[in-house]
Amino acid sequence: MEFPQETASAPRPITVKQLVYRLRDVVGIAVGTQWVVGELSNVKYHTSGHIYFTLKEQGAEIFCAFFKNAAARCPLRLQEGMKVHVLGNATVYPDRGQLQLVIKEVRAAGMGDLQARFLELKEKLQREGLFDAERKKAIPAFPRSIGIVTSSTGAVIQDMRHVLERRAPWVKAYLLPVRVQGSGAEREIAAAIRAWSHAPHNGLPPVDVLIVGRGGGSIEDLWNFNEEIVARAIHECTVPVISAVGHDTDFTIADFVADLRAPTPTAAAELATPDGPEWLRKLGRMEQALHASARHSLLHARLKLDVYLRGRLLDADSLLAPYAQRLDGMEESLLVSSAFRIQQNSLLINQLEHKLQLSHPRHLNRERAQQLSALQSRLFHAATVRMTAFSSSLALLQARLEAHSPEQTLSRGYALVENEKRQLIRKTDQVHAGEKLKVRVFNGHFFVTADKHQ
Incomplete structure (x- = not known):
């Protein structure tokens, strides 16, 4: 392999691996072993015994690897939102070219901001009784219809649909799609819950149970379900609510307020329906x-x-x-x-089976095709009526225009007189003696010479 010629402005190129290893050496020498304080996010316990997480604060974060031998000596159970001091070596992971900390030790440093907000709201709502067991509504054993509040995209709704079709294909499921992450998503979630609570007066079909949830993620991803507006909407809902947020290890305020908590959205679909x-x-x-x-x-x-x-x-x-005869009768x-x-x-x-066939896309498509054909017929009829009306109006306007045209006026014996400058003569003072004039009548024109005014 030939390299470009090295100059003062363009040094000799190096490979990606050489660059990454050089960066690793520079970072290791410049930072070395360092205590760092931050908040835990995206904590993942790997089956190998290693722990991976992100250490962050407002405006900055760094990936951390806590390998098995060091993690086994850690007395803490690392959780989302926990504020910690970590001792680690700054390095670059060559396979990804990623800056990271290799953790040696973790010590608790207090409570993260999100965790503090979580516990504060949880304590407040618990004092108000929103978590009390006697306030929770029973989940019906054989629901006829189920409402779902979650995102319309992603694997969650598809997994729930497969479970419902497998367990209880006769149950009708209705999705009211909302955003489940990002600023303002909590208001959409709360509005959807309240909408189901007021069905059918607002046009939504009534349901026997409501599933509210989303897939897994970090504490920031799930935070919309920790907002007070969502908790109060669930508490005030007239329909029994099953909360299904994240994975089994994830807990949100919505889980505590709901009438039933499911470890996952798929489990919620199973808990809401009987096994047909x-x-x-x-x-x-x-x-x-x-x-x-x-x-x-x-x-x-x-x-x-x-x-x-x-x-x-x-x-x-x-x-x-x-x-004996009575016994035979009883047997019969x-x-x-x-x-x-x-x-x-x-x-x-x-x-x-008939209901399942009616809900098949082929049947629904046939109904939609019939509706489309009927609409096309109505559209053609309406267009024909309008065109007929426009034709009648156009004929009437044409007749009026022809009645007032100059040709019609000339046909009644009138004439138009023009001078040599093609100016229309309306008054006698426009004509001079001896001037040649053009007289236009219905079937042609002729020229005359003016004599004198009278």
Whole structure:
């Protein structure tokens, strides 16, 4: 490999690896081992035993790696928002060219700003009773419809949709999309919760349970769910609310106020719906057990009856005949009842399959196509009516214009007189004796010479 010729203004090039290792050496010498104070964010415990986090303050942050051997000696459980002193070596991670601190020791330094705000609001709302268990509403076991407040993009809503379709395809789910991160998102979330609370008076369909949440992230990403406006909207909601914010280790104010906390949005969809396939299996097992119990009871009764009849006089048949007949009737009724129950369950399954087919995109597209065809017909008819009206108006205006045209006036015996300068003669004082004039009539023109004024 040939390098460009080295000059005073353009030194000899080096490779990326040489540059990164040179930066690592410079940073290590210039900073060395240093105590740094900051707030923890994006704390991740790796399966290898290493801990990775971001140490930050307002306007600055640095990535930190706390390797297994050093992390094992740390007595603290590192959490989002915790304020700490860390002892570490400043270096550059060559694979990414990333500046980072390799941590040797971590000591608690107090409470971070976000963590302090979190605990302050939590204590305030707890004193007001917003977390009390007796105020929480029960989640219905068999909801007919579910409202969802989350972002319309990302994997969260798709995962929830798959769970609902798998567990309870007959349940109707409605999404009211909101921003779940960034400035002002908390107001959108609170407004959506209040909107579901006032359904159907505001045009939204009524729901039996409401899921509010988003996927995982740092404490800053989840902070909108720690705002007081969201907590009070959940508390005042007339519909039972399931909070599903972040992962299992993430806790927000919304989790404490909600009627039920789910560790993840996917788990919320599972908690909000019954397991349809499992319930069908349970009903099948119960039906089989009922049939087995009935057959056993009938067989036992028949055996007792046979023993009794064999030990009595011959005319005992006439005495026991009504009871035997009644027993046969009971058996027949039981079989009819079981068949009817099976028929009902089959009908229910058929209804659920029919509802699922109606919600299929193919059926919905067919309905939309019919609606579009009807709208096209109405549009064509309206356009035809308008064009007819415009044609009539245009014909009327044309007739009026022709009635007032100069040609029509000339046809009635009038004439137009012009001088040699093509000026229209309206008064006698515009004409001079001997002047040649052009006279225009309906079918042509001719020239005359002026004599004198009169």
